[in-house]
Every structure is written in C-alpha cells, then in structure tokens.
Amino acid sequence: MAAPLLDVDGLSLEFRTRSGVVKALEDVSFQVAKGEILGLVGESGSGKSVSAYAAMGILDAAGCVTAGAIRYDGMAVTGAPEREVAKLRGREMAMIFQSPRTALNPIRTVGDQIGDVLRRHGGATRQTARARAVEALAQVRIPDPARRARAYPFELSGGMCQRVCIAMALACRPKLLICDEPTTGLDVTTQAAIMALIVELCRERGMGALLITHDLHLAAETCDRIAVMHAGHVVETGAAADLFAQPRHPYTASLIAATPAAGRTLDAIGAIPGNLPDLRAALPPCRYRARCPRALGVCDADPLPPLGSGHGVRCHNPLGCNPMGEEATVDHAAA
C-alpha cells in the first residue's frame, strides 16, 4: 500500500495548565489515504479538534506532544520547523473550523476574503481573483453569488458564513482537507450538496479528507472509514458500513443508540450514562471503564489491547465475541 497522506502514529499529547496536566490524547493512531474520507466521531471533549489541530501544526502553546508522530505525505509535522509546516498549510492542507463566524474577518467583504486566499495560495491575480471568488461561492450554493460576494459577514446567515469558509478552504485545491463539524449549521439539502462536493473532490482529484462530526448518520453516509474517539483514545476503527452495522466497542454501540432516527421515540433513545472522565486525574488504562456496562476485572489491570488493522477495537470485552462467556449484546435502552 502507498504511504498514507496523513499518518497519525501513536500520538500522545498533553496540555500543561494551571490546574494540572490535561492528558488530551493518548496513543492515538489513524491514517487518511489519498482519495479517502476518514470520519472522526465521539462525544464533546473526546479530542477530535485537538487531533486535527495537531495535524495542522496549529496547537495551542500549552499543548505538548509527549509520544508518537504525525507525518504528512511522509514528512514529519511534529518536530518540523514552523516555517516548513506553515508552507504546507493553505497550499497542501486546508481546514474548515468549528465556529465559522469567528474565522471570518468582520470588516472585509466575503468576496475579498476568498480573493485574498486565492492570491496567496491559489495562483490567482488581482484580475482573476474576483471572478474565481464568485465561482467558489456558487460552488457552495450561495444564491446570487456575484452580489453576495460584496456582502460583509454580518449580512449573511450562520449557514452562509459556514459555506464561505468551506469555499475558502476548497478554493486552493488542497490535497488534504480537515473539516471540523463543517455542516452543523446547514439544512440537509445544502449539507447534501456540500458533502457531495467534498466527495467529488476526493474521488476526482484524490484529495484526502478528515471529517469531524457529531452526526453519525452523516458519517455513515459520507465516510469510507470511521475512527471513534473517547476521552483521548481511539477506541474503534473500521469501514463505515461494518462499524455501524456491527459496532464492537460498547461505547460505539451506545453512541448509535443515543442518536435520534426516523421511527425512534424520545423514550427509545438512550442517553450514555456518566460523563467523560476528568483528563487531569489519574486514569485507568481504559478510560471508558467507569461508564461501561461490560467491564471486567482485566479492564482495571491490563493495558488496552492494540487497535489492530481492519475493523479494530481497543476493548477487552468487545461486542460480538464472547471470551468471558458474558452476554454478547448489551441492552442499551436498559443501561
């Protein structure tokens, strides 16, 4: 197999804060190949954004990589001089951030802002930047793009600002696109159009994409593979179809059970018991231990099994196999 575009390999990362060391990521591994979309799902605070920031080399100054490496197209991002990483950003990798309104400059029109990016990274000239910015806005389905290019961010709706950010990220034809919740503020028809655009870029230009999302239905539909994160661990990875049809980690199963779906009543959606553990405290080897309905004695003592390839899971007692003679399924409605 060719070297993956993005290779996060055994990454551990801490934040040194006044109230203690936050062990935000521990032994996190995932890969994004050319033309592939990897979904990163998990609860709020599980480390999805931090992983993305680390890959882009834009971590907070308090963040500190303690083990592992990130490679982009074979080149080490962790430990590389800032100048080298800065060259990659914009040209090779682009990111869509979680809060779009704050990512835009409030006192410049959106057309000018896209034009700026195109001139800096996309080889556009002063003359062509305008027309290409309008084209980019049309691509993300903003009505009347020529006129709306002259609008300031406050004149646009939340979802339109989000689409402006997406247009900006795609304008430079990046090889790797990292999207942090790209479509949360969008209606489903617009979301479908944007996701179709991203999928098309992956298939046609071989762009790789890392899609961070809370929406499991969306992840199931657009991603080739999924990595599930919990409290700074990747607990399960696999092909999207397998993972949703047959989740193996109890956490994945309860995430699926908590998702509203057609034909599910309020009583039928089960909330996940407990909260994420405090990442500043001493943590057991399995960080899901305290919330897990399938925990065993070994969970307290032994380190987590490695993820493995294919449909991998870091659990001593995964669903669907039965080493300890327990029940093979967990009733999450009851949990």
Next chain:
Amino acid sequence: MTTPLLEVEDLSKIYQLETRSKPVRFLREWFTTLPDHQPRLHAVDGVSFSIAPGESLGLVGESGCGKSTLVTMLVRLSTVTAGTIRFEGRDIGAIPPAEFGRSPDRAKIQVVFQDPHESLNPRDTAFDTIAEPLKRLLRLTDAREIAARVGEAAERVGLPAALLSRYPHQLSGGQKARVNIARAIAPGPRLLVLDEPTSALDVSVQAVILKLLDRLRRELGMSYLFVSHDLNVVRLLCDRVMVMYLGKVAEIGPTEAIFEAPQHPYTRALLSAAPGAEPAGGRIRLDGEPRSPVDPDPNVCRFFGRCPQGHGLCERQAPALRGVGPSHAAACHLAAAAEAAA
C-alpha cells in the same frame, strides 16, 4: 378554539443593501435624473402563522431562508418592516426594540440561542447568568428570593446546585446548555424560542436535552418555537411544522402530515435528503440555481428553477398558501391541484 398565544400576520423584514458609498450616490443624484434604485433583500416576506398555548411549532428551512431573522423580530431584537406580531392579543410588533426591554411582555418571551458555548458571558458564574433576567426583567431585588428562583430553575433543568458557582469554562457542553435553558425559563416565560438549541451538542447530550425540553413543556405549559436543521429532532418534539423557503412559508401543517404526506416539492426534497433517511422514491436532488433573495420577482414562485416539477404557471404567478388537508397548507400550484383532484 382558544385564542392563540402568538399570532403573526404578513410579517416582513427587508434589508436595504447599500451598494454605493455616499459620495457616489451624491454624484449620481447630481448628474442623472434617473431614480437611484437601491437593491432590497427580502429576508422574511409576508409570513403568517400562529402558536396556541402549550403548542410546539417546529421551523425548518434552507440555510439563509430567514429563520433567524424571523426569530429576532419575534423576540423584538430587530425592527419589523411590515406586518403585525400579536402576543396574547396585544400588538407587540410596533414596539421599538429599544423599548421592549421595559415591556411586561419581555419576560414572557424568552430565547435560547444556538451555541451554548458562545452565548454565555465568560465572566459570569452559572448563578449570575440565571439570575440576570430575574433582576433585569422581573426587577427582583431580594437576594433570598432571587436565590430561591435560581435554585428552582436549576433544579428543573437538572443542574446540580454545586455547579452554580462555576464559570462557563469549567462546565461541559451539556451543562452549559442546561444553564442557558435555566436562564430562559427562570422568569416564567409563556413562549420559549429555541434557535437550533442542540446543533452544537453531541448525541449523548442532545438526547438528554431533548428529553428535558419535552418534560419542561409538559410541566410548565409553555409554547415552543423550535428552529432546527435536524428533522428527526423536530419530529420528536413538535406538534406542527412550518417549512420556509427564501423568506416565504412553503408549507405548514401537523408534524405527522408534513412527514408522512409532504405537499410542497421543497419539503419532499428536504425530507429525502436527511442522512439516515431511506426515501421510497430515492433521494431528490435539487439542481439548478437558487433564486436570489434580492429584489425577487413577485410573480415567480421562489422555488422555480430548482423545483423538479416547475412548469409554465410557476413562472407567471407566485403560488399562495392554500389548504391541502386539515390545518395543512402549502404554497404550490401543483399541491393545490392534487387536492382538487382527490
């Protein structure tokens, strides 16, 4: 029928787009005799609906169709271009936003904004946040009474009393969402407007908050206007649904009717595009250019050009909202024709 809690009639919000700078306008007026046309953006265009006491109305629609604009007018944070807003029979639409803060109705309409992370003041504890509307709107001054009301609101939303002294950065996403909801229900509103209250939350927290909202409505008898992009969530929580498209109401009706027998082609496309849905006739893709909200042609249907069923009439006459079933209306020539034939 009981009198509605909220009655909105022909409400419009039009933004003047200032495309020329002042000196340019001055020169144009000086040198030409032609009237200078200022483009007008029709963000909300002649919207009418009502909400009964205790009822929950869902509002869905394409990004940029005017949902937030409508919400800010209803809660009197922005001016109304035309139309009326009646709350408990009183016309509140004419009150300027700056004066509405002193109106006794202010406490009865509360909003929960989209992002629980951004809508909390980082320097206020959870207690201060929940107490703020009690002091400002209800003019409560007795510290003991305020503490009691804050405690009661916190208990209703399931926020442990120990967390009341915390600042936003010390709270999780779900806890922040609870603080936001507690702040909104503390003054005892009759109408709670929720603008995408759960989209920033992950599924596990979302499930808890949805159950909470459902319980609060039953316990307190409030009405909801619930703006959301998540159709599954709207279906769980709302009695009726209003679908907007480019500033206008496309369809409005009982939740089951909208989901089971949508009449407007935009509603059908929307329902078929939901991730996880498996529509019988396959996904409906909306190709074609969306129409501009700037100076729209009043004689053309707003959906024309993207509508898979659009035909000649749609380009000559904009469809009005008409009944297509019990308390179910749609603004489509074809939907009306289907009803007549049936």
